[in-house]
Amino acid sequence: MFILSLTYVKPNDEADRHMEPHMAWVKEGYAKGWFLASGRKVPRTGGVIFAIGDRTAIEAYVAADPFTLNGVAEYxxxxxxxxxxVEGLEILKG
Incomplete structure (x- = not known):
């Protein structure tokens, strides 16, 4: 399992400008079966994604995140x- 921790390196208003394509990217990660859970950090300084899969593929996918491509966040x-x-989360044991 992987913990993808992203930290904003630009102000939140810049992140907001790229949020729609970033969320489309997140949804595609779920569709691929790689992402298990995700959300914003509190306070809002970035986000976290729990993922499974091949590390090389995950790294390549992170490199294609609109937040990465636009210099909004670092992973x-x-x-x-x-x-x-706990019962029901055995998939995490991969």
């Missing part, structure tokens, strides 16, 4: 070897 990708999960 940190952390791989996590899940060893325990």
């Amino acid at each position: 940190k990708i952390t791989e996590l070897a899940v060893t325990m999960a």
Whole structure:
């Protein structure tokens, strides 16, 4: 499993200008079966996506995020070897 932590490097109004294409990109990540959960950080300094799949493919997909392409946010990708999960979240153990 991967934790994709994105941090805004431009003001929120700049992020807002690119939010629609970014959200289309997020929805496509769900459609591909890679994204499991996502949301904004509180306070709003970026966001987090929980993902599964091949690291190389995930990295390439992150590089194609409109936030990345427009210099709005930077990503940190952390791989996590899940060893325990509540019932129903066994998919995280990958």
